[in-house]
Amino acid sequence: MPYQPNSPRWEFTTGDRTTLKTIAAQANAMMRGLSPASLTAPVKRGDFDAWKNSILGLTPTFNSTGPFPDTR
Amino acid sequence: MEQPPFHIRVRQEMAAERRSRRSTIEDEPAEGEYFQEMDYPTRDSPDIQVVSAATVAFGNDTATVTVTQSTPFPGGSIQWGTATGVYTSGLQQHKKTVLTTSLNATNQQVLSYTLQFKLTGMQQAAAQAYFGQIRYDDGTLSSEFTWTQPGLNASANDQVFFYDKVLTDFAAIMNWAEKASQAGWMLPDQWTNFRNLVINTAWYNYVKWNDGR
Numbered sequence: 001m002p003y004q005p006n007s008p009r010w011e012f013t014t015g016d017r018t019t020l021k022t023i024a025a026q027a028n029a030m031m032r033g034l035s036p037a038s039l040t041a042p043v044k045r046g047d048f049d050a051w052k053n054s055i056l057g058l059t060p061t062f063n064s065t066g067p068f069p070d071t072r
Numbered sequence: 073m074e075q076p077p078f079h080i081r082v083r084q085e086m087a088a089e090r091r092s093r094r095s096t097i098e099d100e101p102a103e104g105e106y107f108q109e110m111d112y113p114t115r116d117s118p119d120i121q122v123v124s125a126a127t128v129a130f131g132n133d134t135a136t137v138t139v140t141q142s143t144p145f146p147g148g149s150i151q152w153g154t155a156t157g158v159y160t161s162g163l164q165q166h167k168k169t170v171l172t173t174s175l176n177a178t179n180q181q182v183l184s185y186t187l188q189f190k191l192t193g194m195q196q197a198a199a200q201a202y203f204g205q206i207r208y209d210d211g212t213l214s215s216e217f218t219w220t221q222p223g224l225n226a227s228a229n230d231q232v233f234f235y236d237k238v239l240t241d242f243a244a245i246m247n248w249a250e251k252a253s254q255a256g257w258m259l260p261d262q263w264t265n266f267r268n269l270v271i272n273t274a275w276y277n278y279v280k281w282n283d284g285r
Contacts, residue, residue, distance in 0.1 A: 004259065007259055008259075008260060009257040009258065009259055009260070010257060010258045010259075010260065010263045011256060011257045012252060012253075012256050012257065012258075017252070017253045017254075017256055018253075020249045020250075020252050020253035021249070021250070021253040023245070023249045024245070024246045024247075024249035024250045024253065027242045027243075027245045027246045027249065028242075028246055030234070030242060031234075031239050031242035031243065031246070033233075033234070042231045042232075043231065043232045043233075043234075044228060044229055044230065044231060044232065045197075045226055045227065045228055045229070045230040045231075045232050046228030046229065047232075048232050048273075048274075049228070052270055052273070052274055055245075055249075055266075055267070055270045056267065056270065060257075060258070060263065062260075063257075068257075
């Protein structure tokens with residue numbers, strides 16, 4: 001994403017960043033029709049709901065005080 | 073004698089109601105009390121008493137809450153939740169009271185005032201009880217109403233199939249999640265779009281439900 005040193009932003013905790021990495025991997029599995037849990041069985045409703053809720057449960061902090069360092 | 077057209081009769085009935093109200097005011101003036109002649113309820117109408125109870129009709133994913141009575145009453149906002157007295161989804165929808173007509177048992181047109189809210193996205197995996205209340209514009213609250221929305225009979229073990237159009241959303245989500253994981257932040261628009269993409273996958277997916285749908 002482009003570096004915009006003075007734009008307000010949502011900042012993620014270290015835990016959230018780990019969750020985001022997991023979310024990406026799980027989306028990759030579900031896109032191929034595979035359960036993120038086993039990578040061999042089909043996607044189950046429980047897999048999908050857990051994945052969706054893990055994203056909607058993220059609580060980043062809004063920070064409007066720039067300038068921000070370039071962390072890309 | 074031939075009846076006048078319906079819209080003329082409606083006007084005549086409303087005019088008669090106004091005359092009747094004016095007559096009451098003139099015949100029995102209440103000392104010190106302020107009367108306001110009006111056709112429609114306004115925020116300045118604290119004398120209005122809301123007496124009818126709300127009724128709820130529900131489909132699979134929607135619920136329609138309706139209050140109807142023969143005399144004017146204020147508009148209002150609805151709030152609801154999944155526990156009695158705890159309205160977590162609140163006062164987001166404001167509606168005005170509208171004048172409606174219906175046929176009675178003897179096929180005569182009847183005028184009434186109706187306030188109606190349509191709630192969507194109410195269906196959960198299992199049947200869910202909801203509790204709601206209306207806050208009227210004059211500051212009064214309705215009594216609590218409740219209903220049980222039927223569930224999907226869904227199980228965590230149901231297999232989920234996705235439409236092809238969802239696949240591009242998954243790809244975009246992967247992309248944004250990876251970048252946010254590395255950078256540790258998102259711009260406000262990116263965060264909104266990211267969450268919307270996730271919600272889209274839930275809307276567009278196709279689930280093989282236990283009941284065979």
